[in-house]
Amino acid sequence: MTDCRQYSEACARNRGPILEVLRNAFSATTTVLEVGAGTGEHAVFFAGVLPHLLWQPTDVAAHLPGIAAWRDAVALPNLRAPLALDVDAGDWPVAEVDGLFTANTLHIMSWRSVRHFFGGVGRVLAPGGVLAVYGPFSDDGRHAAASNAHFDAFLRARDPSSGVRDWQAVDQLAAAQGLSLTGDHAMPANNRMLIWRHNL
Ligand SMILES: C[S@@+](CC[C@H](N)C(=O)[O-])C[C@H]1O[C@@H](n2cnc3c(N)ncnc32)[C@H](O)[C@@H]1O
Known part of the structure; x- marks a missing residue:
């Protein structure tokens, strides 16, 4: 059988620093929905080192075979089979979770x-649940480093609707869904990890 596992060098580099934040952010969490799981390497790693979590990876359909191949290779009891989740679809394939992660x-x-993503978060994240988002963010239009500015320009040239987001604009979408920003962690390579809690 062909091995369709994909590898991401960035995942291998950032998973350790992300773990240090997730250990604390998800210490009282039971079930994590991961949106845009990509290769599935984060899912395999975090489910392995955080066994108290039931980890549900999702992505658009094209990524599911690769994620499933990683899951088959590790056979972890707390790692669920990947599900198709396009944030633009009105129906997400989970009813309620108390943790949500996206990188x-x-x-x-x-x-x-992004607006649809936060609409979905508002629907499925239980009261008291935690949202953890990893990635590059700008601050009121200011990039954290020249490399982030170049990356933003590259993204927008490729797809004008994409691009590095201002954390303030993202936080406004979160607040509209009843989420409060509780953590903002500087991460390697000028990334950040933002943590929100769904208000009771
Ligand atoms: C740069 S990759 C990141 C993958 C992985 N989280 C990581 O950190 O390596 C972006 C991911 O977002 C997913 N994505 C893009 N648009 C999406 C959408 N509308 N709904 C769900 N996922 C989406 C892509 O399929 C892809 O897996």
Whole structure:
């Protein structure tokens, strides 16, 4: 059988620093929905080192075989089979979770999709639940580094609807869904990890 696992060097580099934030952010969490799981390497790693979590990876359909191949290779009891989830679809394939994680997605999606993402978060994240978002963010239009500005220009040239997001604009969408920003962690390579809690 062909091995359709995909590998991401960025995942291998950032998973350790992300883990240090997730350990605390998801310490009281039971079920995590991951949106835009990509290769599935984050899902395999975090499910392995955080066994108290039931980890549900999702992505658009094209990514599911690769994620499933990683899952088959590790056979972890707390890692669920990947599900198709396009943030633009009205129906998400989970009813309620108390944790939600996404990495390197909000700058890839259109702003319309980012709005849909937060609409979905508002629907499925339980009261008291935690949202953790990793990626590059700008601050009121100012980039954290020249490399982020170049990356933003590259993204927008490729797809004008994508681009590095201002954390303030993203936080406004979160607040409209009843989420409060509780953490903002500087991460390697000029990325950030933003943590919100769904208000009771
Ligand atoms: C740069 S990759 C990041 C993958 C992985 N999270 C990581 O950090 O390596 C962006 C991911 O966002 C996903 N994505 C883009 N648009 C999406 C949408 N409308 N709904 C769900 N996922 C989407 C892509 O399929 C892709 O897996």
